[in-house]
Amino acid sequence: MKRVKTWTACVGALAFLVLGACPAAGGDEPTAAGTDRTGPVTSGYVDIEGGKLFYESAGAGPVIVLIHDGLMHREVWENQFPALADQYRLIRYDRQGYGKSETPKQPYSDADDLLTLFRTLNVERATLMGGSSGGGLAVEFTLEHPEMVDALVLVGAVVEGLGTSAHFMKRAYANFKGTPEETMELWINDRYQIAPQNESARKRMGELLRANPQNLDLSKHRLRQRPPYYSLERLSEIRVPTLIVVGEADTPDVHAHAGAIESGILGAYREVVAGAGHLVYLEQPQEFNRLVGEFLSLIARRLERGGPNGKSAPETSDALPFESGFVKVDGTALYYEVLGQGEPLVMIHGGLLDHRMWDDQFDVFAKRYKVIRYDARGHGLTNGPSGSFHDHEDLLRLLQHLGVERAHVMGLSMGGRIAVDLALEHPEMVKSLIPVSSGLSGYNFTGPDFLENTKNLREAYRKGDYALATEWFQRAWTDGPERTPEQVDPKVRERVHWMIFHCIQPGRNLAQALSPEPPAISRLGEIKVPMLIILGDLDMSDIHVIVDKLAKDVEQAQKVVMPNAAHMVNMEQPVAFNKAVLEFLAQQ
DSSP states (O other): OOOEOOOSSSSHHHHHHHOOOOOOOOOOOOOEEEEHHHTTEEEEEETTEEEEEEEEEOOOSSSEEEEOOOSSOGGGTTTTHHTTTTTEEEEOOOOOOOSOOOOOSSOOHHHHHHHHHHHTTOSSSSEEEEEEEHHHHHHHHHOOOOOEEEEEEEEEEOOSOOOOOOHHHEEEEHOOOOOOOHHHHHHHOOOTSSOTOOOHHHHHHHHHHHOOOEEEEGGGSSSSSEEEOOOGGGGGGSSOEEOOOOTTTTHHHHHHHHHHHHSSTTTOEEEEETTSOOOOOHHHHHHHHHHHHHHHHHHHHHHHHHHOOOOOOOOHTTTEEEEEEEEEETEEEEEEOOOOOSSEEEOOOOOOOOGGGGGHHHHHHHHHHHEEEEEESSTTTTTTEEEEOOOOHHHHHHHHHTSSEEEOOOOTHHHHHHHHHHHHOGGEEEEEEEEEOOOTTTOOOOOOHHHHHHHHHHHHHHTTTTHHHHHHHHIIIIEEEOGGGGGSHHHHHHHHHHHHHSSSSSSSEEEOOOSSOOGGGGGGGGGSSSSEEEETSOOOOOHHHHHHHHHHHSSEEEEETTTTTOOOOHHHHHHHHHHHHHHHHHOO
């Protein structure tokens, strides 16, 4: 790409460094740099125009490229490199003038350098994880090479075009005043870079900077070229899942940039990490890694299949067509995934869960049907901004976006309620219904088991004990009222735990779902399509009441009760569940 502007002003260099801070070429032969629990770590140099970039790589699987900020270098990711490399192929590198990479001697582009890194290391697609100006680079690269980016993790990131405040620039000038040694100590002790209480992280930052004083040399930024546009004005072009992470003690400028990025990228969501400043991954590595791991888990199928329009692995799903993305609905964007061909089959998750609850069904059913699963508002990758809405209208918009005229619709709990509402409000869209452990609009939950559990859950949430609130949910809906946690498959509980914990965080779900008028409970006789109702025998008492009413009031309804399962029947008894549903669908 032709670059038209070089950073020559001191102001530009300061902002670039503080806030964050390739045509194919054959690199040096990689060498073994060491080993850890993920296996060998390889390292080497990539030839770029006018110099070399140092890199390290470890692990196997979908690729994640780590891009450092404007003060540090690749080693700032030391708490993420081994932690993520047990599931992914991790690549971290030093940009020009940082760490072990050469100082630039001619005008250069960080985006072109990153492209050369991709090509040299045979990377076709990757998730980009960038800190500060490294996040800005990740955004720029995504705009220039969208086909090469699966997802973004932007940490304290900045976006070109928004600028910086007078407060920010005053701080930058003050910290660069004096000798190189004085400058280094000022940045190490800066209260925004590292939150005051994080002394161990401050000490580590000092060790890394003192060993690499060239990182603070502003002269390299005079040669840096940028594209002939501001990334800010093109954020809406980015259509990949995006996680934004900001430390609560970071500068107001960085929080402002995070807000702009969140507003600009469809489906992006922001996490603010308590007890951290600018270098969140160095200060709060456990919490940061949890957030990133959760985000990557939400897009696991997208990563496995190589982007939004890839194909599944032949050994698992016969290379079935796959699609993922976001569709705009009023006030938010629904995340969805589509796999397979044939008659459309929609899978709707339960409340406080997300699309992953159908993992045991998604590939299996896609061998015969075009399977669609998505995240409702406030769940998974779909934001839940304040305001009222109708879940079934959101689903209608999704089906229209995908060109679906009529579908089999299956939903668990809240998802069952949505499925029934869709059939009543838009009967032309529904070929058959499969409510599982179903809710029902207009039904008033009165069971003593439900009321007691809900009281405990709300009290835990009010106190800010989200782990306890998650456990109360598990007791009611994963275990059921007749079992102890020890009597439930721990793998099922673990899967449910992370879905709930992700969804239950403050600010995640502010929207109010409205029922159709009149609600479904008084209109079930209007449903004229075949219905298969599935229930676990150990589910909550109110769910048994709802299922019995569905079976009684819907003319073409049949009920299946599965033993040794509570609310999450499709996760507890996947083989029996899949068999029952496939047999029902084959008759339609």
